[in-house]
Amino acid sequence: MAATAHTLTLPATRAARREQLRSIIGGSAGNVIEWYDFLAYSIFSIYFSKAFFPGGNQTAQLLNAAAVAAIGYVVRPLGSWAIGALADRHGRRIALSLSVAMMSIGSLIIAATPTYASIGVAAPAVLICARLLQGFSMGGEAGTSATYLSEMAPTGRRGFFVGFVQVTVVMGQLLALALMLVLQRLVLTPTQLEQWGWRIPFAIGGALAVFALYLRRGIAETDAFARNRGAGAEAQARTQTERGSLLVLLIQHRRQTLWTIGISIGGTVAFYTFTIYLQKFMVNTTGFSRNTATLVATVALVIYMGFQPLFGLLSDLIGRRPVMMIFGVGGTFLTVPLMHALGATHSALTAFALNLAALGILSGFSSIHWLVKSELFPARVRALGVGLPFAIVSSVMGGTTEYLALRFKHDGHEAWFFYYVSACAAISLVTYVLMPETRHRSVIDQEADEEADEEARQ
Template identity: 85%
Template sequence: MAATPHDLSLRASLAGRRERLRSIIGGSAGNVIEWYDFLAYSIFSIYFSKAFFPGGNQTAQLLNAAAVAAIGYVVRPLGSWAIGALADRHGRRVALSVSVAMMSVGSLIIALTPTYATIGVAAPGVLICARLLQGFSMGGEAGTSATYLSEMAPAGRRGFFVGFVQVTVVMGQLVALALMLLLQRLVLSPAQLEDWGWRIPFAIGGALAVFALYLRRGIAETDAFERADALTAGKQRGEAERGSLVALLIRHRMQTLWTIGISIGGTVAFYTFTIYLQKYMVNTTGFSRDTATLITTVALVIYMCFQPLYGLLSDAVGRRPVMLIFGIGGTFCTVPLMHALGTTHSVWAAFALNLAALGILSGFSSIHWLVKSELFPAKLRALGVGLPFAVVSSVMGGTTEYLALKFKHAGHESWFFYYVSACAAISLVTYLLMPETRHRSVIDEEARG
């Protein structure tokens, strides 16, 4: 029996959904691998720092390794600008492939670079070049992958799907930590890890990035980019504005300012609640390192599950109410929460306070990528989503832990809590002033023509 037009339409719809889902999975898997590669450097630096910086004591070696790690954050805005512009001019798929290829090269260079004992000062020089590649790649990956998922996700469930962007960030960190525990406890001795075993995570990361490149070569281009490409074809002004930094800062300056305002509080809170709290529980609360690590790791696993659920909530009630969870909570709850965590002696209370902080943070981390994507037109979306955030992340995220420790050293630790609250208040004001993007999404407006 011949297929009816309804049957053919249904098959085409199912095929389209399968292709959309495969593309979303391909983009998300690549993001996990990118974050694993980028974070593996900091996690394993305790073992390889001596190989590249043999002079001085262990603290000096770790400081040198940390300085090279910081280079990766400094160069992120440049990568966000270059790869974001590439995504807006030549397609999301091309830019995502370039990004993961650069990350693969950077990781493999670290895995294969001879030590200081073999090639002298060239060793840290090569390490710096590899870290520059990784930072450049990550700068472009963040905004472009978020843009891709925002454009690929179905309109009614966009918050749910884009919530997985933050899942991939945490998952990359957890995979790197899990590999470290596996190598430490079951595979290698401390001497073997310090001698050559530290190369394993970078070799694995480079190989996984090659696999991610394979996955991304097969993903579909987004309809949003193809429409923008067709609309600007042959139009001199339209072509000139695609991926243009000038157009972003002048013609879309209000959206750019909103993006910065959205990012300030959430970025500082992210580095505070996902990274600094572990050290805070050791230095201030008095927990052992193992206990603090266990508390933060379990809390992060649960936090990872929060992201698509908060995104789903934003699909039901709007983006602003979800962002206000962070805006109000971050502004008014950070100080009492940090004071309570600093004085508790209960592991369960510390875990609950960690989880409360991450629950507040989820109001930002689950949907901020989507909100930014819904502000910008397709011809500037990857650049607009990625570059302002990369600048805020480099300036404010990179200094969060330093400021926290500086205030503690000066005897005014609580001042840092008020700093985090003040940054959250800036974002709160932004959330109240900006439009509700669920109802005024530029992505949907462009789709309707």
């Protein structure tokens, strides 16, 4: 198979290895910035919620801001469908560039939107539009970037390398948290943060996304996609209409699609609970100051970030399912006692330990779920298959997680939310038990082997 100007074959030469590394960095850097922009909304909502929703107490204001955050998740399946189909039909590179460009626009709109005091109800309306644009972008980004890095990673250590996908997610969140700490402790007063300082992270995010767009314009296309495009005339004709086809995904790969949904339910709810909501939980329920809660969450996330490639490496050694079972069992049986303990503690050190324990459990899912999904689907529908089911789960389950947590607290039944998280983890646990092990049955490797056999016959 001939290599095009933007296609990587096996990195046998130093130049090819440099090109591969540059492409991985470009894809990863863009993912960091996308997640920074998307998660900054939830992280800084504790400061800007009053600017758009001035009435009510703190919980009511946060509830309204969380509702807008949830609206952003509604459009994620549409973005995943459109951008994922684009990636399967025309390449991962162009789809990744489009997604980061849209995220930049959404963040810059939030940074510039006037407050409720200035333009009334138009302020939350503009905020909703910007959040919808961010949601569309992230819907396409998540599945496509995971597909790109899964296809670029070397066989035999794919779990280790794709574990860095979650590192980019956490790095994006840590950038937002680190900026919050700097603004809180070194630059602005709490009043300044509430009045105008909350705009800073969105302005920075929009500018960084423009830089990520520049990086992604030069990344290489993956061999897996190039093999699909470079197949013989007969294979080309057969697969042309199947690339990025929603109908093909739902009919020919319905089992894999259902597995992907089951894999995602528990981990998605747990991710938004343990990495986003716990910070507000420690302020609103445990009683810590905002600064203390931010510091505890940030340090725990730094350590959690290091867990990801290690759990991924473990999956290379013992298999994907045993690693996912760590989350399935832990999330099902330990979430309720862990949340009760965190709500009752008065020690920042104990709160940190409980945060880290929750994130350790979550790592059984977050480190490898993107890879497992990528290993289930063929290249012609891989970006769509990885992204769309997850986007649906994120829209229905993830986007409403924080809202439900705050609603249960507002209604005086906060503990009900703990059981909800456990029940979602139990659904994923059943999926892990029933689904096949993908470490030795990866479709990515099967396609490469089929191409090698075809070349050998020729």
